[in-house]
Amino acid sequence: MKTFLQIFGAITVVLTLFRFVAMDYWWIRVFDFPHVQLTILSIVAFLAYFLRFDFKDKIDYLFAGLMLICMTYQIYKIYIYTPLASFEMHDAQKDDPKKQLSFFTANVLQKNTSYDKLNQEIKKYDADIMVFTETDVTWKNEITDSLDPAYIYKVEVPLNNTYGMLLYSKLELIEPQIKYQVDDSIPSIHTKIKLRSGDLVQLYSIHPTPPMPQHNPMSTDRDKEMMLTAKLALENKLPTMVVGDFNDVAWSQTSQLFQRVSKLLDPRKGRGLYNTFNAKNFLMRWPLDHVFASKEFRVVSMEKGEKIDSDHFPVFIKFSLEPEGASIQEPDAVTTKDLERANEQIKGTEKMPDDMY
Structure with a gap:
């Protein structure tokens, strides 16, 4: 015994x-x-x-x-992800709709055919910006056929390789770009967003490849894309958000390095895990879908959506842009050691030509 x-x-x-x-x-x-x-x-x-x-x-x-x-x-x-811990990103102190923006994001599972379930969630949350991953042409058509006309701005990259990405927005997109940061078959969407107040914010939407024994036995490509995006966020002077299915959990060494280098905040800390994967297995769930934001933002609300017959749950979050309170949630300065580690993971990456939208 x-x-x-x-x-x-x-x-x-x-x-x-x-x-x-x-x-x-x-x-x-x-x-x-x-x-x-x-x-x-x-x-x-x-x-x-x-x-x-x-x-x-x-x-x-x-x-x-x-x-x-x-x-x-x-x-x-x-x-640190339980309600017993302190918030990393504080609650909103103001209620100014012009300074707010809401996100709805979901990995739809390309082979999933429960289009109505996703559309019900879309209508329920009525978010300003929506990002969908694992979307092919069929998914694009099913979403757009029932899409509210208010979503007049869009970036669509439907693909058959489970890395298709769609972005729809009620808010004006400024200089949206489709980029291939690590692999010419795995897109990301980079765009500025103009709030109703006229303020500009930056959005990076990514879906890096996971480490898998049959296709990609190393986490190198995923880690590269995360570090490239972290450095973009660090160097950007605008309030910044990064959204997507990272194929990585929030507490991993790579995700923690991503946060330290990008200086972005995690709204889950102090609020809950918001486990989004695996929606089909109650015992094996963890947070793979992320929304990180810079110190200028505060949280109005955050929810995990209902099942859409994908292996991921959707996520909804509403932010309030309150730069006057940024100093209260100022992240630590980026260390030389962390930048060196990030650069080591990026080393050898050849950037592919960018398609301009």
Whole structure:
């Protein structure tokens, strides 16, 4: 029995330490994802070990201490996303519709055919800006056939490779561009948005490729696109947002580096995990769809949408542009070490020609 408990505990320790392995192989990076599940596993392993704990054995104290450290680390990484923690991005202090903008974003799952379910969510939230990923020509047609005429601005990149992207907006888009930052088959959309107040803000919408054993066994391409976008956000002088399916969880080393380099804030911290994937599996869910924003923004509301028969849930968020309060949520300065790490991940990337819209 004790041997079994030791093996069980050792597994939780090893899985916790995998997060710190600086390698890009999919079979290592996959352990970034089930953090909630690993947290529960580490708690169970720690408590179960005391069923056979020998208070006279120094090895037991050492082993239990190691498990306690791993359990504490796992709990802390989850804690910052619970309502018990402080907000990273504060609630809106003003109610000025001209300074507000709302987003609705969804990975529709290209093979999904429940078009009506998505359209119901679109109508329910009536967002200013909508971004859809995994969209082919059929999805584009189904969405546009029932689209409110108020969405007069659009950028459409329907593709059959599960990386198609569509953007629809009630607000004016300024200089929208379709860019291929890492791969000529994986687009991103970069555009300025003119608010009803006349203020300009910057939006980057991305959907980097995930590490997968059959197609892309390394996380290199995903990490490159995230770091390229982080540097764009850092260098942009406008209030900035990054939206999309990152194929990465918020607590991974790459996502945390993305946040530090971009100096963008995560509205989930202090509010909840908002697990968007896998919508088809209750036990294996984590946050893959993200909306990050710079310090000039505050949160009016945020919700996870209903099931649309995709493997992702939609996300809705409404921001208020309040630059006068930016200093209260000022992120830390970017360190030289973080910039070096970001540049190392970008190194070797050849930018493809950009299609101008």
